Amino acid sequence: MNDSMEGNSVDSRLLYYSRDEIALNFGDYLSDFLYRKMLLAPYFQVDFYHLIGSVIDNQLITWDFEKTTVEDAKIAFWCCGSRSDEPLRKAVYDRCLFFGVRGPLTRKVLGLSEETPLGDPGLLLPILFDKNKRKSAAAGKVICVPHISQMGEFSSPPTDAALVRSPCVHNDEELLMLINDIASADFVLAGSLHAAIIAAAYGTPFAFWDNDFIDIPFKWMDFAASINIEAHFVKNIDEGYFWYQSIREHIKIPSLAKILGCCPIAVRPSFILRAVSFDLGLGKQATRRFELALSGLEVEKNPFIEHMQFFENQRYIRTRQRHRSASKTRRELRQVKNQFRNSLSMFSQYIEKMSVREAEPESTIRFGAEDVGLSLLLDGWTTPEHGESFPWSVVRKAGVRLPLGSGWENAAEIIIEGYIFLPKLERINSRSLRVWMENKLVFYKELRNDSAEQSVLEDFSVKVPRQFRVLDKDLIIEFELDQIGSPHDLGLSEDMRELGIGLKRIEYLFYPENR
Incomplete structure (x- = not known):
């Protein structure tokens, strides 16, 4: 790839057609683009990765x-497709790992389980890029996107299409312009499979175009089956409109969460959230609130992630991977599947609860095991477990993100209620609590416990400084407690967690005129 391409820093093990060319087929370049925007670093270490395309x-x-001298090199395929119904030879198959496939025809050719996730990764684009018709020359028009091998044949729009859009791109800007045109058009005549895939993803009417050339018919049939229709090719726009009207009610986009869930490369948590929201049909406002909560995760922003993309330089890791037993690989796959299933269930519950509360901000945010308040916690909190009904802070300073628009910006004061871990012991006389708001100390109290309980319930209020109420951003509140040791360290129980505050609720007190 030339130096002008944004993707030149992507893991060199990522393979796609004409990667080193100046001009690229946009469908192939999507693998590079999605890797940089959605993914972090591989957790299944192999010699090569294919993320999109008819490459099986x-x-x-x-x-x-043949591109490597490594003996018995392995390739991981993420939701890729076969080029025909010809099975892979055993010597080839045994060196491949399949993480989902494009469609049911590929699944059948490979002999994979019916539970294998289906769907081309190009279907993920709506959770990455919002179309903007005002910036598209194709808005309200019919466009044609030929196969890249046919671009030299068209000096003017073929058939009755208003515009011809080349599938050839040189950088991210051109790629996003093409995606926006496909998403914004009134109709797409697709000679390029990924033009049809993107149109289907954004709900743009489309048809498969037969211009006396159909590139790999099997891949078209495979994708069509993945969205619950049969492949049919048309000669012109009128035929395309008629065909689309006959199939549009039958189109079913595969689960985006399942596509991401089987990826061999770690996915940024915010995109898992967006995928779940998309599958559930929830609005962007609910999704955005959870994204803000997730943005505090170190995995989303830690610079060391960039270096994790180049594990091929650490040969001992790759050598270890090549000698793993098949049973260990299967065991890891089951673990990943179970982890994703649990995350999917958790996100679904939280998002459903958030969606019914979008219309009018609540004055009280609770933090119980099934309350949406848990989505607002930053790093350093437990998840309620073992009969607990609220999360505990387990670091010296733990924070909460109150989203802009949730009501705090109109509040005069914020009431906070929670338990402070403070057992009555000779070695512990007191514990200090500090509350910070946007890095400003707004509350301090020296706490004591004269009861036999291990924790003391505190209910206190903090004023919202006037300068914070005009901030056009979320409000960060942090709770700081000096560390006194875990229940285990203090000889109270087997609990190894260094408990701080057990957060129960946050309530807004409004000025009378702002209620």
Whole structure:
């Protein structure tokens, strides 16, 4: 890839057609784009990765293996597709790992389980990029996107299309312009499969175009089956409109969460959230609130992630991967599947609760096991477990993000209620609590416990400084407690957590005129 391409820092093990060319087919370049925007670093270490495309083929895979001197090199495929109904030879198949496939025809060719996730990663674009018709020359028009091999044949729009959009791009800007045009058009005549995939993803009417050339018919049939329709090719716009009207009610986009959930490369948590929201049909406001909560996770922003993309330099890791037993690989896959299922269930519950509360901000935010307040916690909190009904802070300073628009900006004071871990012991006389608001100390109290309980319930209020109420951003509140040791350290129980505050609720007190 030339130096002008934004993707030149992507893991060199990522393979796609014409990666080193100046001009790229946009469908192939999507793998580079999605890797940089949605993914973090591989947790299944192999020699090569294919993330998109009709690349499951005996000859193509053999050529891939010839790109390395590593004996018994392995390739991971994420939701890719076969080029034909010809099965892979055993010697090739045994060196491949399949993490989902594009469609049911590929799944059948490979002999994979019916539970194998389906769906082309190009379907993920709506959770990454919002279309903007005002910035599209194709808005309200019919466009044609030919196959890249046919671009030289068109000096003017073919058939009755208003615009021809080249599938060839040079950088992210051109890629996003093409995606926006496909998403904004009134109709897309697709000679390029990914033009049809993107149109389907954004709900743009489309048809498969037969211009006396159909590139790999099997891939079109495979994708069509993945969205619950049969492949049919049309010669012109009128035929395309008629065909689309006959199938549009049958289109079913595969689960985006399942596509991300089977990825061999770690996915940024915010995109898992967006995928779950998309599958549930929830609005962007609910999704945005949870994204703000997730943005505090170190995995979303820690610079060391950039270095994790180049594990190929650490050969001992790759050597270890090549000698793993098949049973260990299967065990890891089950663990990943179970972790994702649990995350999906948790996000679904929280998002459903948030969606019914969008219309009018609540004055009280609770933090019980099934309350949406848990989505607002930053790093350093437990998840309620073992019969607990609220989260505990387990670091010296733990924070909460109160979203802009949730009501705090109109509040005169904020009431906070929670338990402070403070057992009555000879070695512990008191514990100090500090509350910070946007890094400003707004509350301090020296706490004591004269009861036999291990924790003391505190209910206190903090004023919202006037300068904070005009901030056009979320409000960060942090609770700081000096560390006194875990219940285990203090000889009270087997609990190894260094408990601070057990947060029960946050309530807004409004000025009378702002109620």
